Each structure stands twice: as C-alpha cells, then as structure tokens.
Amino acid sequence: MSDTRQRIIEFIRSFVEQRGYAPTMGEIQKALGLSSKSLAEYHLKALEEEGVITREREVTRGIEVYGFGKKARTIPLLGTIAAGQPIP
Numbered sequence: 549m550s551d552t553r554q555r556i557i558e559f560i561r562s563f564v565e566q567r568g569y570a571p572t573m574g575e576i577q578k579a580l581g582l583s584s585k586s587l588a589e590y591h592l593k594a595l596e597e598e599g600v601i602t603r604e605r606e607v608t609r610g611i612e613v614y615g616f617g618k619k620a621r622t623i624p625l626l627g628t629i630a631a632g633q634p635i636p
Contacts, residue, residue, distance in 0.1 A: 549598070553591050555580055557600060560613055570611040 559579050563571045571579070577588045592611065595601045604610030 549600075550591075552580065552582075553595055553600075556588075556591055556595065557613055560601070560611055564613075570609040572608055 556576060559576060560571060563575070563579075573585045573588050573592075576582070576592075577585050580588070582588050582591075592601065592603065596603055600614060602612050602614065
C-alpha cells in the first residue's frame with residue numbers, strides 16, 4: 549500500500565475518532581495536501597477495491613474503514629429457562 553493511501557486511512561480513523569463521523573472528500577484533500585478532490589477520489593476508489601474501506605456513494609460522509617469504529621458488544625447471560633414444545 550502506498551504512503552499516501554496509508555496516510556488517508558490514518559486521517560479517516562483519526563477524524564472519526566475525534567468527531568464521530570467520516571471526513572468529506574474536500575477535508576481529505578486539504579488534510580493531505582492533495583492537488584485535487586479527484587486525486588482523493590482516485591485513492592479512495594483504490595482503497596475500496598483493495599477491501600480496506602467501504603463507501604456509500606449517496607452519502608457525503610459515507611466512508612468507513614473496515615475493522616475500525618465498530619466494537620464487539622457483549623450481552624450478559626442472566627440464567628436459563630425451561631422451554632417446552634414449540635407452539636404450532
């Protein structure tokens with residue numbers, strides 16, 4: 549993976565961690581000093597094809613880095629119940 553793409557991933561992670569939502573294309577472009585939004589789009593498309601991120605095209609801030617931001621949750625087991633025959 550290129551240095552630029554690695555920096556994009558780190559920027560997205562940091563941005564989401566601080567603000568709770570993903571950055572826009574313009575914010576990615578500015579933060580990384582890219583020459584245009586289309587260059588940011590190019591790198592995001594490549595990251596998506598590599599399976600590193602997923603994007604919702606209809607949503608402005610629809611970028612998600614796989615394995616980041618979604619934490620496993622546990623549900624406590626309080627006990628067991630006796631179950632009879634299923635209801636037909």
